[in-house]
Amino acid sequence: MKNKIKVHRAIHDMTQADLAKKIGVSRQTINAMEKNKYVPSTVLALKIAQLFKTPLEELFFLEGNE
Amino acid sequence: MRTNYLLPYKFKMPGWVLFVAGLIAGVFIITNNYESDFLTIDVLSIINDSGINSKSYFQIITTDVFDEIVSIVIIVGGLFIGFSKERIEDEFIYKLRKDSLVWALIFNYIILLLAIIFVYDMSFFDVLVYNMFTPILFFVGRFTFLKYRLRSHEE
Numbered sequence: 001m002k003n004k005i006k007v008h009r010a011i012h013d014m015t016q017a018d019l020a021k022k023i024g025v026s027r028q029t030i031n032a033m034e035k036n037k038y039v040p041s042t043v044l045a046l047k048i049a050q051l052f053k054t055p056l057e058e059l060f061f062l063e064g065n066e
Numbered sequence: 067m068r069t070n071y072l073l074p075y076k077f078k079m080p081g082w083v084l085f086v087a088g089l090i091a092g093v094f095i096i097t098n099n100y101e102s103d104f105l106t107i108d109v110l111s112i113i114n115d116s117g118i119n120s121k122s123y124f125q126i127i128t129t130d131v132f133d134e135i136v137s138i139v140i141i142v143g144g145l146f147i148g149f150s151k152e153r154i155e156d157e158f159i160y161k162l163r164k165d166s167l168v169w170a171l172i173f174n175y176i177i178l179l180l181a182i183i184f185v186y187d188m189s190f191f192d193v194l195v196y197n198m199f200t201p202i203l204f205f206v207g208r209f210t211f212l213k214y215r216l217r218s219h220e221e
Contacts, residue, residue, distance in 0.1 A: 020154075028216045029158035041157050 003060045006034045008052045023047045073150040081146025085206065088140035092199070095133050096192075102132045137198065144202035148209060162212050170205035 009019055016030040025044065032038035040048070049056045095102060108126050116122040148166075152159045177200070181193040 024154075025156040025158065026152070026154040029156050032158060032216065038158050038161070044157060 001039050001060055001066065002036060002063055003033060005030070005048060005059065008054065008059065012052060019048075019051075022051055071149065072155065073146065075151045075153055075155075077146045077150035078152075081143050081150060084139050084143030085147055086143075088136055088143050089199075089203075091132075091136040092140060095136060096195075100133060103130050104132045105135065106130045140199055141202060144199075144206050147206050148202065152213075159213075162216075163209055166205055166209035166212060169208050170201055173204050173208075174201045 005019075009016070014022075016027045016034075020027045020030045023044065024047075029038065029040075033040055045056060045060055049059050052059065106128060108128050109131060111122075111125050111127045111129075113121055113123055114125065114127060148163070174197070178193070178197055181190070181197075185193050
């Protein structure tokens with residue numbers, strides 16, 4: 001799964017630390033998600049989408065063979 | 067991530083102190099061939115060997131308890147480190163902890179299998195002694211390594 005967290009973070013002018021604090025995770029978690037090393041739970045994905053006021057599908061995408 | 071078995075974060079530091087001190091004392095005991103008499107006291111023994119082929123139950127025996135205390139310190143210290151919350155406990159760190167546990171269990175049993183096949187007689191006794199502590203040691207080692215690697219790979 002891929003995501004556009006980094007893009008939306010830039011749009012909202014937030015650092016990884018800002019985003020981490022707002023959704024209650026560590027900065028390492030945001031970093032791991034942006035590097036596609038960690039697939040977040042549905043709860044965490046919804047929290048991020050809610051914060052960016054964007055549909056889930058705009059943020060997260062399945063890759064070809066998934 | 068809601069977990070009901072994790073200790074508060076404040077257990078982390080005491081855990082490291084106990085674990086490291088215990089391991090150093092453990093190495094000291096092994097290099098002394100398990101012979102020590104610092105703390106000889108009376109203890110309740112639920113089961114012990116009274117002769118070659120006989121066992122006695124629920125007796126008060128006198129023995130040195132230094133190695134018992136060191137064993138307890140290592141295990142409790144290791145559990146404190148591995149099962150206390152991180153400063154920011156979230157679902158990702160929870161996954162790292164679980165992955166480390168699985169890795170440690172598999173790695174430990176691969177080593178044990180090799181030891182069963184290739185180590186014999188009294189040397190195997192040493193394997194049994196080490197194997198009391200290697201699962202928690204591998205778990206703590208792997209978990210700490212993964213956390214450190216994440217921290218050093220940031221933007």
